[in-house]
Amino acid sequence: MTERLLRYFREKQQDVQSEKTYDTQCPFCSMQCKMQLVEQTIVTRKRYTAIGIHNPTTLGRLCMKGMNAHQHALHASRITRPLLKKNGEFVPVSWDEALNYIKEQVTLIQAKHGHDAMAVYGSASITNEEAYLLGKFARVGLQTKYIDYNGRLCMSAAATGANQTFGADRGLTNPLSEIPHSRVIILAGTNIAECQPTIMPYFEQAKENGAYLIAIDPRETATTKIADLHLKIKPGTDAALANGLVKIIIDEQLINEDFIRTRTNGFDELKQHIGALNLEDIAEQTNVPLEQMRKAAMKFAMETSGMLFTARGIEQQTDGTAAVRGFLNVVLITGKIGKPYSGYGAITGQGNGQGAREHGQKADQLPGYRSIENEDHRAYIAKVWGVNPDELPRKGVSAYEMMEKINDGDIKGLFLMCSNPAVSSPNANLVKQALSKLTFFVAIDLFISETAKFADVILPASSYLEDEGTMTNVEGRVTLREASRPCPGEAKHDWQIICEIASTLGKGRYFPYTSAEDIFNELREASRGGIADYSGITYDRLRQEGGIHWPCPEPDHPGTGRLFEDSFAHPDHKAALSVIPNEPVVPKEKTTAEYPLFLTTGRVMSHYLTGVQTRKSASLAARDFESFMEIHPKTAAAHNIEDRVLVNIESPRGSITVRSKWSEHIRKDTVFVPIHWADAQNVNDLIGDSLDPACKMPGFKVCAVRVRPI
Template sequence: MTKDLLNYFRAKEQDNTSEMLFDTQCPFCSVQCTMRLVEERIIERNRYKVIAKDNPTSRGRLCIKGLYAHQHALHPERLLYPLRKVNGQFVRISWEEALHIIKENFVSIQKEDGYDALGVYGGGSLTNEEAYLLGKFARVALRTKHIDYNGRFCMSAAAAAMNDAFGLDRGFTNKLSELPLVRTIILAGANVAECQPTIMPYFQEAKKNGAFFIVIDPRETKTAELADLHLKIKPGTDAAFVNGFLKVLFEEGYVDETFVKKRTEGFTELKAHIDRIDLEEIARITEIPAEMIRLAARQYGSAPTGMVFTARGVEQQTNGYMTVRNWLNVVLVTGKIGKIGCGYGAITGQGNGQGGREHGQKADQLPGYRHIENPEHRRYIASVWGISADELPSKGVSAYEMMQKIDAGEITGLFVMGSNPVVSSPNAQFVKNALQKLKFLVVVDLFLSETAELADLVLPTSSYLEDEGTMTNFEGRVTWRPALRKRPGEVKHDWEILCGIAEVLGRGEYFRYSSAEEIFAELRLASRGGKADYYGITYERLRKERVYWPCPSVDHPGTGRLFEQSFAHPDGKARLAVVDNEYEKEEATEQYPLYVTTGRVLTHYLSGTQTRRSPALASRQIEAFMEIHPNTAKKYKIEPNTLVKIETMRGSAVLRSKYSDRIREDTIFVPFHWSGMQNINHITDDRLDPHCKMPGFKRCVARISPVVDLQKN
């Protein structure tokens, strides 16, 4: 916020006039659009107006979610006080009492069951400061190894694949501003038009400049309308498709042999594998004709510039890691990386899905993308935190594996901050049942979410309008979010809550902070020298500009384009990988004949805890739906706009049917923003990718049947 605007705000506050201005950022997707909220008081009634503000990423654009984000922050259901469950009902208590209850239960659990019996479950919407502090809180205040976060369900496949291939994980390897220069763009399992709509103009500009678009998706989405070539792939066969793509690149001379020899390892093994690939077999597996695979590969291989983008469609699979590794093979063997208009992008989903995983929320990570099992990394972070390296716990397990440990009785207390796993986890009924076995559950949230309803103690936290901090968008740009709106009731910031708990647990000396900026100063030091180096980024800089990491010094401009000279492995070379055609997944049977895939809609976000409380957003999509091809609907006697039961071996959901000839006939699509009987995650596959522990959200097999209208019988 500028000094002039800050003075204006303070003047308005002093003279009690009717208009207040709040500069902020959208709390939702990974673009992190900027805006100004104008609050007007008119005869005992507040009126709100949102004005988009310019920034280098979204360039003054807002989508409908950003325009109405304030509605959830001002909603009457906001939690205002700590709540304790007594005889099945929540009652208001003081913060002092809440902290005493936490101390009593946490100490008791760790005395009876050990330090690791406490788990911490974070979120990809926390600020960098709070994500960093949550990791420190788990390891220093609670001294537990069990911490992970809901970003495990978002970016883990791409993150692990980039780390292993490139030695570094950042959403985009290039600046977003390079998109109009790209001549072939591949969007694999990415629906930008509905998930990150404010960056669509970049793609549209590329299209006007002559770019050839290849969209790989079982549905004809809004994004697919850009496509010159739309490939309606069979769900879950993406890794095999890329092998066919590589086959064409190798056979038709699109391999950049100089780049491969100088800057990669593993080419000989990859070539031997691709030599054995049969393109007709790939066509059979994927149900994409061989000629279409050839066309796609030729367009990318022959283009002077090209970029590949992936998102949850290919990543939320039990082989999502290997699929992304194979797309990285494509980028590397053609040498299309480290140059203007050439690279890879994993389109981050959550608002701070990028920053949230860089600084310690993941089970195996320490700040700056350091690894918790690396002795040198442990020593450095321990020195920043003022403890010995021996005091740091080892790595824990992934988000869903924590739920399995809760079910098994190995984790008996859980602290949840910024997440709603009862709705967002696969096999969600199992997760709900597991959480009910806990001795003690604490949830920090804006609302009484579906997870918070199960809690013994619920703590109210501040919204994006009230909580200052930094976020990192999908480009790797660190952004500053001002927040000057007064907190309602007795609401505290997440970082204040963590410091308060640490204090009563006798670990307060490690959590002496008075502002988000003070926490960021420590984060900068903790990240210094790491792969995600924020040391050169300060609040002073961020108030003027958005800065790309890595940024090792205050006079460094930030790194907009990665891997121009070398990759981040010690030898400077990238790693190619051999990827199999087929992996163990649920296959359609006579009992379960249809494939189910899940995703987002434009007006909602994640588990819907916030967007379902925005009247303007909720009214545009009041309920979930099942998108089904009319021919498939006729086969199973499903009428349009009627209730349908979807069943798998894990559970069931009930949705309203929506006809669409833009989806494969063997596939149905359901958005995941609703709870209760509409929660599609009651049926999703909870098997995990062995490399990154991503669940198989994007493919399971199911049967469907109409729900009988009892009033007609």
């Protein structure tokens, strides 16, 4: 009888089993790995498996985050209906009620305080179409100058440094496929093994081919382990190290004189500045032995090809732009750019960190990487949008400065899309204070994040499984993210939400789109002739070719894999060498007897940004379920801190509680805490609010702290 029943249920199970597949892209890092989610239904139980799909960038690879991304998209706590705060509690309401309330509040605020009393805070995780639309919504729908985005806290130093040096910013100046053939590679402040794991095979192949790898990092990481030379730099001294490398190359007469003469400006000024510097002083300042510095400089200069990559380690500082430009000096004086296997790469952090900064979310920017202060640029975009150029606002302020204006009362209302500044911003306690002062606050998100808790209205957005659109990956390759899974409940795509709000505010004629492709076709026109020219890219081409590098100005143009082969993007077609001071213009926090240790921050492999998504994944959360402080055993002993105990870390801004983690892989004067946790574990509660004067990047990587056991 039992065997008969088992056979019956097995047969029944087979009868009801079904399978669906959803093509998409990983929503996390800038590699944008193509993937397919397989949904199997067995009786009433669903089982999900993520499979990598072959594509030009990652060749079908996935990391642990990609393999488990669906766990947050399918999580029970996703918002599936609009929520309105009533008597301090969020209650579900209809879309009509939510939109009418938004109209009422925005109208009241702008009538009383002017258009600029409203602000928009965007994201580098949304699609190109939605980033473009958000910029248009701010300038046309709200007519406010206040829009910026969370990429300001991630990529702004690299973007500004590249724009100032080359006249254009694209993550990598070369395709990823050239990395394995480069002879020498510098990785400055980047832990790609944990932050972008699927890029690692390119560097491993380079090693197999005989490349010499140089890593610059105050910690020993999974990335530095593959390096032939690790410069264990003192936090915050990257600009001085770059000057040291430049000085050695010039002193040893290893410069590419022909390239400098024909392709650059500013060498005489740079040479004069460098001549006054002392290498012994730089070695002492950076804690990098002079013989190691000399070895790195000469190896990079003498090889026939070389590539240099930067990331948050050197960029998230109050002189991040200067540090980037200092390392670009190294690239330029050796002539290692614009030719095969030689170039520069800024390792983008967020999923659409490149595309999201090209089309209008930045305070000073219009689509196509145009400037909002340039009259010709304003006239062109105004024509595309069907408005008068005089109606377009001027530039606003950066993301953190926007929070300061909220705190000061200049900004009364906020639209926030898919971002979590209450956790990700420096001096996070001030940000939370500012958000609590808003007269009106709308958050568009998947979950009730630490920031969304402050909102008056939360609107349910679609996830990467549901939201079709284009993304631009780390190498400047535009890809199409297919997304066919239905939105859960009453959730809508970000672009639909923007259009509906605009329509409610009486601006619907400017937002007539019925699909993401409609928006992309307008974006193509808006970008035409700009630095980031997408006009020759179409959805059909993306489906056929798997991705296209911008600029791509014509439908029959193959895309531009390698930039700057013949000229740079400045009007005179030359790159700009720059004089970089060893000490920053905005002073960095120094250690003192009261705060004797440097704090630096970063990521772990299993989590992404503030962890709102990855902490919803059981598989990822299980790997790293709490934050920690990495500390050298000798430093720990000096502060009476045992391994794996709760500790208090304090700066002049606040304190947090995390668990200690002894490690001989970190400098004795430095502690490390990851960025993915909130509340009592939010490391950004400790970070100061000083900003890079060029790009307004906060100084996340250098903070003076004290530690004690609890």
